[in-house]
Amino acid sequence: MTAAELQPLLDGDEEAFRDLVMEHQSAMIRLAMVHVRTMADAEEVVQETWLAVLQSIDGFEGRASLRTWICSILLNIARRRAGQEARSVPMSGLANGDGGPTVDPDRFFRHGPDAGHWRSLPRSWSLNPDDSLLAGELRERLSAAIEQLSPVQREVIVMRDVNGWSSSEVCSLMAISEGHQRVLLHRARARVRQIMEDYLSVADERA
Amino acid sequence: MSELTCVEVVELITNYLERALSDEDLTGFLRHMEGCGGCEAYLDQMRTTVRLLSKTPDSRLSPEAELAVVGAFRRWSQERAGQ
Numbered sequence: 001m002t003a004a005e006l007q008p009l010l011d012g013d014e015e016a017f018r019d020l021v022m023e024h025q026s027a028m029i030r031l032a033m034v035h036v037r038t039m040a041d042a043e044e045v046v047q048e049t050w051l052a053v054l055q056s057i058d059g060f061e062g063r064a065s066l067r068t069w070i071c072s073i074l075l076n077i078a079r080r081r082a083g084q085e086a087r088s089v090p091m092s093g094l095a096n097g098d099g100g101p102t103v104d105p106d107r108f109f110r111h112g113p114d115a116g117h118w119r120s121l122p123r124s125w126s127l128n129p130d131d132s133l134l135a136g137e138l139r140e141r142l143s144a145a146i147e148q149l150s151p152v153q154r155e156v157i158v159m160r161d162v163n164g165w166s167s168s169e170v171c172s173l174m175a176i177s178e179g180h181q182r183v184l185l186h187r188a189r190a191r192v193r194q195i196m197e198d199y200l201s202v203a204d205e206r207a
Numbered sequence: 208m209s210e211l212t213c214v215e216v217v218e219l220i221t222n223y224l225e226r227a228l229s230d231e232d233l234t235g236f237l238r239h240m241e242g243c244g245g246c247e248a249y250l251d252q253m254r255t256t257v258r259l260l261s262k263t264p265d266s267r268l269s270p271e272a273e274l275a276v277v278g279a280f281r282r283w284s285q286e287r288a289g290q
Contacts, residue, residue: 012284021276029266043272050276054283103217116212118245161260186221193256
């Protein structure tokens, strides 16, 4: 994708601009929501982003994809708004607190012949996709789980797993290495899994 | 090489899904998986978690926000045209 796709905007083509806004709205709102609390705030971030995109349109050389460019502008705005100025991504975005294990050690035997093996086995989740009550609660739980992550963990899991973007695009947007990104993804997914497991085992008991 | 424990395997899960395990780790991982229902269930939960995340409904701008954005475009466009 090159700067050619921006030409209609330079020509004042409002329909083309609207199409662009629609095309990117979901990703942009999701990314904004990583850093701000309300939908209203997220929409403000999106508006500010489009303004910044238009104002710096002459500077887009097409080296990155349009999406990456737009989202890097958005992330700067959102992060700044959340008070995360000039940040580098610390390896202690291994937050939630430590570099420790991602599964509660109590789930495993610590001693004896079964040391290191599951003591409390994970169960298979019987998720009925047609259960719409569950689906609504499930969505809320997932959102709540993501909110419990650190900001950098949220960025990674939203971009990789919610948006489905490639690890190289994410590494580029976060200015981190593949290895670092994998560590963040690992911790983020493990935390979300655990929250979902807690929720689903209670839901099972209710059913 | 010694067998992997479940404690170790759960920490390899993401690298496995990312195809970033060394050959040696991959061999150990798969061998462990063959014989461990607990870790297989854990991997399944991880996959399900990722799948659920991937099915998050799309977000949309409110009509007001959309109007505001388009309004900004019009102003920007007019300013540019006037230059």
